[in-house]
Amino acid sequence: MEKEIYIVGTGSYVPKNVINNEFFKQFIETSDEWIYTRTGIRERRWADRDEAASDLAAQAFNKMNKELKIDPLDIELIVMATITPDTQCPSGANWLEAKIGAKNAVSFDVTAACSGFIFALDVAKQYLLNGTFKNALVVASEIMSRVIDLYDRDSCILWGDAAGCVFLTTDEKYQGYPVLKSTHIFTDGENGQNLLMPGGGSKTTPISHESVDKKLHYLKLIQANDSLRVAVRRFSESIKVALKNNNLSPEDINVVIPHQANIRIIQNVAKLSKIPMEKFYLTIEKYANSSSSTVPTALDEAVRDGTIKKGDNVILTAFGGGLTWGSAYIKW
Ligand SMILES: CC(C)(COP(=O)(O)OP(=O)(O)OC[C@H]1O[C@@H](n2cnc3c(N)ncnc32)[C@H](O)[C@@H]1OP(=O)(O)O)[C@@H](O)C(=O)NCCC(=O)NCCS
Incomplete structure (x- = not known):
């Protein structure tokens, strides 16, 4: 086995x-x-x-x-x-x-x-x-x-x-505990500079008065609006890949734990992936975007408040700077 x-x-x-x-x-x-x-x-x-x-x-x-x-x-x-x-x-x-x-x-x-x-x-x-x-x-x-x-x-x-x-x-x-069935990860380095922390790496070494004065050590979101569109596309693709690889259809999914960047992204992903919005677990209103932490934080809360139940088909999905995106399927 x-x-x-x-x-x-x-x-x-x-x-x-x-x-x-x-x-x-x-x-x-x-x-x-x-x-x-x-x-x-x-x-x-x-x-x-x-x-x-x-x-x-x-x-x-x-x-x-x-x-x-x-x-x-x-x-x-x-x-x-x-x-x-x-x-x-x-x-x-x-x-x-x-x-x-x-x-x-x-x-x-x-x-x-x-x-x-x-x-x-x-x-x-x-x-x-x-x-x-x-x-x-x-x-x-x-x-x-x-x-x-x-x-x-x-x-x-x-x-x-x-x-x-x-x-x-x-x-x-x-045996009998939730099983991590599959993970799917993707990157696009060529188009990844819209979410950028320009300072503090080897590009600006050493960190200098000049780089700090220019605020290069902060995270920059360039063309924020464009990033919304790309995110919707990549999130939806990653959900599709997870479904296809596990012979599942949108109706089979009980709970989606999406990365929480903007509620409008999640609403559009729900539409595109044909999974009702009610199945997307949300924490964005109270916690905003904590980058890589949104997915495991929401997962833990969904488990503890009983949203995720034994036997559920659960999809995790995320998109971020890099560009990076991916998904996971868990049989709970
Ligand atoms: C930043 C974001 C909230 C802006 O929303 P948006 O619908 O794209 O808004 P726009 O950029 O079209 O700006 C609309 C107006 O609001 C203004 N605005 C921008 N930030 C504002 C703020 N914090 N408060 C009030 N008004 C603001 C803009 O100046 C603009 O005014 P204008 O029309 O007079 O020029 C949205 O683009 C976003 O969430 N992007 C990030 C996506 C993301 O997180 N990507 C990474 C995924 S991991």
């Missing part, structure tokens, strides 16, 4: 500070009504100054592990999706490994912007299927509030901070 990858636990964490739309009025000309109607966002959570990405990730892990009770020493692999790691070196995953005491694990980051969690799932899946590791903690954690320019009207309103995780294993004693 082919190995199955069981999802034996989910966890998530959002920081306690609630930032509503009114907050931005001190920096830009805007309104709650404009932000809500254009994006679906009412508020977002932002981390404290002393919280780093690995702190949020550790909180998500601890929440999951309250029920799971895995010994951190038994974790073999940690893959962390993030574009806002604690430091560029060591990786966010290395910090997390130390923080949760997963001494025996191999840990590293995956960078695929808002699609990061799907890419991290895909990477972990390969190691589990080829038998290198028997289990994996797959986590996404982002502190987007550290990389936004509060005077950039187009993009400062969009972002939140959050972390989410799942624990995967091939251990057959978990």
Whole structure:
């Protein structure tokens, strides 16, 4: 029998500070009504100054592990999706490994912007299927509030901070648990410069007064409107691929956990993929776009509030800078 990858636990964490739309009025000309109607966002959570990405990730892990009770020493692999790691070196995953005491694990980051969690799932899946590791903690954690320019009207309103995780294993004693059936990942490097963090990498090394003065260390959204159109197309394609690969039709799907960038993207994806909007699980109104963390955070909430039930066909789908996009199918 082919190995199955069981999802034996989910966890998530959002920081306690609630930032509503009114907050931005001190920096830009805007309104709650404009932000809500254009994006679906009412508020977002932002981390404290002393919280780093690995702190949020550790909180998500601890929440999951309250029920799971895995010994951190038994974790073999940690893959962390993030574009806002604690430091560029060591990786966010290395910090997390130390923080949760997963001494025996191999840990590293995956960078695929808002699609990061799907890419991290895909990477972990390969190691589990080829038998290198028997289990994996797959986590996404982002502190987007550290990389936004509060005077950039187009993009400062969009972002939140959050972390989410799942624990995967091939251990057959978990038969009957949800199964990660397939993952599908795609990139387009040629057209990937519209969501860009120009500074802080080797392109502007070393970080200088000049690069900071030019705000190159902040995330920039260029042609924001164009990005809405491309996102709708790529999300829909990735759902179609997941359906086709698993011989499923849109009617078979019980819950879709989409990346939460803009409610208008999700509404159009629902139309194009012929899956009713009611099946798309939404957190955008309260958490906004926490990049790679939106999908695992929403997944954990959908599991805990009973939206996802045993036997459900669940699709995860995401799109992000790079360009990157992808999907996953889980038989819950
Ligand atoms: C940023 C975004 C909300 C803007 O919505 P939009 O419908 O594209 O709006 P437009 O760019 O057409 O701008 C409409 C007007 O609102 C104004 N506007 C822009 N930001 C504003 C803000 N924060 N508050 C109030 N008005 C704003 C614009 O200046 C423009 O005014 P004008 O018509 O007088 O020129 C939307 O494009 C978006 O969400 N894009 C990002 C998608 C994304 O997240 N991509 C990454 C996916 S992972």
